[in-house]
Amino acid sequence: MRPAQAIHNWQADQKGDPGLPEQKPEYVSAFRTLYGYAKPHMWGFIGVFCCTLIAILSDLLQPFLMKIAIDDNLLSGKNDYKGLLTICAIYLGLSLSSLLFTYLQSNMLQNIGQSIVSRIRKQLFGHILKQSMRYFDRMSSGSLITHVSSDTEALNQFFNQVLLSLFRDGLTLIFIIVLMFQLDTQLALYCLILLPIIWAIAIAFRSFMRTTYQLARTRLSRLVAFVAENLSGMNLVQVFHQQKEQEKQFNERNSQYFQANLREIRTNVVFGRTFDILSNLSIAFVTWIGGNAVLGQHLEFGVLYAFITYIRQFFQPINTITQQWNTLQSATVAITRIWSVFANKPDVMDRELAPVDLRKEELNEDEDERQASLSSFSLEQVKGRIDFNRISFSYEEGIPIIRDLDLHINSGELIGVVGTTGAGKSSLISLLCRFYDVKAGSILIDETDVRDIPQATLHRLVGLVQQEPYLYSGSIIENIRMFDKSISREDVIRACEFVGADTIINKLKDGYETKLSERGSGLSAGERQLISFARIIVFKPKVLILDEASANLDSHTEQLIQNALQVVSQDRTTIVIAHRLSTIMQADRIIVMSHGEIVEQGNHQELLEHDGHYKELYEHSQGNVAV
Template sequence: MAEKTGNAFDLNLFKRLLKFTRPYKLVFYFVAIAAILLSGLAVVRPLILQNIIDRAIIPKEEELLLYFVSLMLVALVAEVIFQFLFVYFANWLGQHVIRDIRIKLFNHMVGFKKQYFDKSAVGRLVTRAVSDIETIASIFSEGLFMIISDLLKMIVILGYMFYQSWRLTLFVLLVLPLILYATRVFQKKMKAAFEEVRTQVSNLNSFVQERITGMKIVQLFTREEKEYTNFKQINEKHKKGWIRTVWYNSIFFPIAEMSSSITIGLIVWFGGLQAAQGGVITLGIVVAFIELSQMLFRPLRQIADKFNTLQMGMVAANRVFAILDTKSAIQNNGTIKLEQVEGNIQFNNVRFSYIEAEEVLKGVTMNVNAGETIAIVGATGAGKSTIVNLLSRFYEINSGSILIDGTDIKDIELKSLRSHIALVLQDVFLFADTILNNITLGDPSISEEDVKQAAKEIGIHDFIMSLPNNYLYNVKERGAMLSSGQRQLISFLRAYVTNPGVLILDEATSSVDSYSEQLIQQATEKITEGRTSIVIAHRLATIRNADKIIVMDAGQIVEQGNHQELLQIEGGYYRNLYEVQFVSGIE
């Protein structure tokens, strides 16, 4: 995992970033060469200016003046062209690199265990995948190459200044240590400040996303004022993080400007005396040195500014690589690809815990024959939903084994395993897209006609046709334009159209209206016909006709049998549930 570092520049982290530039080596080398050429062009204009004063203006040579002005124009045009190419391709490289990193990050995250998402704030993951990665682009567009170009300029300028007059150069260098020291302190302070800023941005994103998603609860329980107060506090911390960066900038840049002015004063004083006395230092050299000193200090100030950008990019890269280094994916070492699933399922002494040393399943053993419909009932927290999560390998079991058609699910290729299992959840998730796309999920093997035929078979075609635009009706974010019952019907169709070998219904009718429940009951009868089905339900009315009912309590199977058999158990768990729901009239 990428580690936090107090260093202003993390070389190992930077090497990892450079690996992403390998597919774009030609552009990388071009940008590097352009940076070198720009540093050489930096001294051309001061050199020409020096010649204009000493060889054309003072001797009053009009032809030479025109010649040097023409040279100045050519130098300016060349500098502009190279500057344009440098900036464009540096940004081009940065955007291609972050595109590749973002693809790799998303591909890595979609393979994580469900347990990872249980513990990670969605807002933070969104920040990593969007704004943090965008910040990484600035390393190439505004940070790295700009800093290299500025450093090369400073080296070339200093070399030229020593060549022209080592004494004037020493006056310039008298002030240089002050700027270097201030720059170094500035970099360290800004490093810590930007880490704080990124942390507060993540907190802010998480808070806003959660409250917007749960706005109904916020308003229902009149939490507006409290959440407003909480938001102000988080936003205040975010503001303070940025104020720290503003504070450091407001100290550093006046110091840099003051140092530059002092340098100009020293050049004019010493150089002017020498020029007035007819020494080796001419008026042209004095003017050139004034411009050269500005060109020397300006990159220093810009380097400090660009170093901020570089540091922000490195902090963002550190956070992104921390996710890329996270080993939370289900191990997909299976090599068996299932062509067809009959639906024989075995749980052999399966033990599992979400939190270490707190077992949720305590040695569960059960058999489901092909084509059977089994129901799992029990109190909340008994382990019902955990069983179906383990069957789909959303989590890894602690011990024991789970077999499908006699094959351990760990030996089955993960995509192949899940393609033969359809899951209908209580909380249906729909994307902000059409009904058709929410059913097919982009599977090219499922045509619109297949969807319509499946909808007719399970009795919900008329419901969909009653909507505006029918199958092309956009349900908006999380299916907000549909009722819970309608969303549930869509999820039934989504499961049915894939023709799964194993069907799982997890509390699929627990929160729907009576009309939708009738449609769902009809759909359930059709969808479970001829395939292995596992139904989890609190309402016993929905599972009385199941081939087998498994009763769970505290992570263990306490009773098994069909509806009539379980009712014969005196004082049995299932019988008590039945009496509460039916005899007492609470169905």
């Protein structure tokens, strides 16, 4: 997808959000889109422009003062000490003025730049949080980390370095040319010959430099993604003694990034040194032409002195701009990458309740029924009946995971779901939680399609305990109530007592205020699972799902979960996915899945008598495997 089209698609999705800029898709570019973020700071940019203007004039008038001192005083033989003191005082005042307004412009631009980048970073993280699970299936965490950190930092450098250079050095060039024409028109015209040469060099380097900087950032993204992947799977790396292999792969990626950086540096050095050589040749040329004019008494010495000073200053802003060229290229690449993230539309989105046009005599019956169902849907009144109506689903086209599955669960029913790996058990739960949408059919909760229920409501309605619980950095109590201050400490403690986690937590040094590190390291798998179970209980879901929640628990902890489950499943629809059949033997009904289909269902005893898939799984779990 082209960047312009991607940005257009993203903007079309973001209509109604006043914080995001709207652009015409066919003309939009990365930097033009930034105008929407810069527009609220227009008065600040005007202030920066004014400060920059005063600072530049303060710098550039100093050589002109020296020209006056040399030609109108020293070489004229006036020996006007009072006039010289006046010129010195003005020179000092200009120096102080340059210092003051340079300080002001830098601080003002820093403040504007940081505000814009902070806003983009906030919206970028918020946009990533809204993405569907399918997006995270195809995007590495390292790439997303790079977008939020490195790419936004490249934007920050654009505002604080590149934009400042364009303001300051661009105006400096213009004023230097004006002052050179004021001093001597013929000599100024000779110097203008340099402009086409400079332009040609810049064009020649531009495409090559952009490719170089994009290569460096891409390899950095891959390196970060590899490190993130290894840190998250460090236990596997160590268990299977993969340290040397992973170090080898890291060194390969690090070497590739190193080579890309060297290429970037070499390109920058060649580009910069080309201008240095051109600067020195220009000064020599002006000195030769101007010196002959002075010797022939066609030019005043003070004018030549000022001209040489200006020609030096002429190349200083050019050198500064070229030094920022790599930052400009990095920012261009970063903006394109950031907007490519914004261009991604979530696969799963809330449906808006369409307004009813009372002037129409007829309404679509299905739409009318859907709106009536949704408007009457209340979280407090949910009973918990679930209907999977002939659903089909696949992660990739042509590879079906669930095929025409039809399942109806009564409110308050405890359902066990078993099957071999790849049978579609977890996919079924992901569809109920609406991490993905079905390809065909529908899933209803109390006769309301889950696609018509706002996701925030659905996720309060359906509580999920997964096999690998995730805990955040923070206290135990905050991890349980998920930083929701409306949930009291007493409710948290009651939930922990309910699942049997209270005893374990009270043994810790700081009890419920114990600080957990990322992913809850320091706690056993069973202890983390109990805390995640208490987290679900405290939110009081109408539907409870345990997805292999007891797979990593010892027998004692599993018994605690079983005891809690018997109580918490009362008057609540409960779905338990389990490899350990002991977890679901007492279920009201057991669903046996194979290759995305329900092949058997019934209670434990009925399925054993059926002498089918379930009996085979049960015998395997008991160790009765025929040789």
